[in-house]
Amino acid sequence: MTIQPAKLSDPAVRAFVNAVNSRDRDGFMSLLTPGATMADDGQDRDLAEWIDQEIFSSHGHLDVDNESDGGRALLAHYRNDTWGEMRTRWRFEIDDDGRISRFETGQA
Template identity: 45%
Template sequence: MRDEELTNPAVRAVITAMRDCNREAFFAAFAPSAELTDDGHLQPLKEWADREIFQAHGHLDVEREDSNGLELVGLFHSDQWDMKTMWRFRVIDGRIHRLDVAAL
């Protein structure tokens, strides 16, 4: 699935920012108090994103979206990982307030 086909604008902005390695655009999609979990464990969003995405050249090849565009399934590739993952977003007023990432 192409990034441009993702139906939720905030989710699309995150996936596009990952693809373009655009840290500023990535974080702009999130509310200041946004939470992130990785396999059920609460993580600091900025530290996690820097480590798992920006320093490791991470990106998500989306296979499908569900839940009105708020849940993505796809292959996450980085210098460290190649795995199938699920990304679930909670979006309020156009900003991401929670992201849950899990290996499948």
């Protein structure tokens, strides 16, 4: 049973999922703090390169199965044209201004 993005608890995470699923790169970038960072499977990656390859050029899509930590941790099925579908975990750090300063993802 997936959670509809509109029902996600944290506003920044909700906007992140909506931006990924609607392929809204500008909207996605506006959610991030200057200097935001990310990691994939425990390894820090170049944010701009990663989001282009793993989300926008490969038609990434998130179906959220579960949330915890006030909505800042997700278990989700993620799919893109490169890797197909996999079960993933996502964790978000949200700055005081409500923007994402870091996110981490990886296989669950």
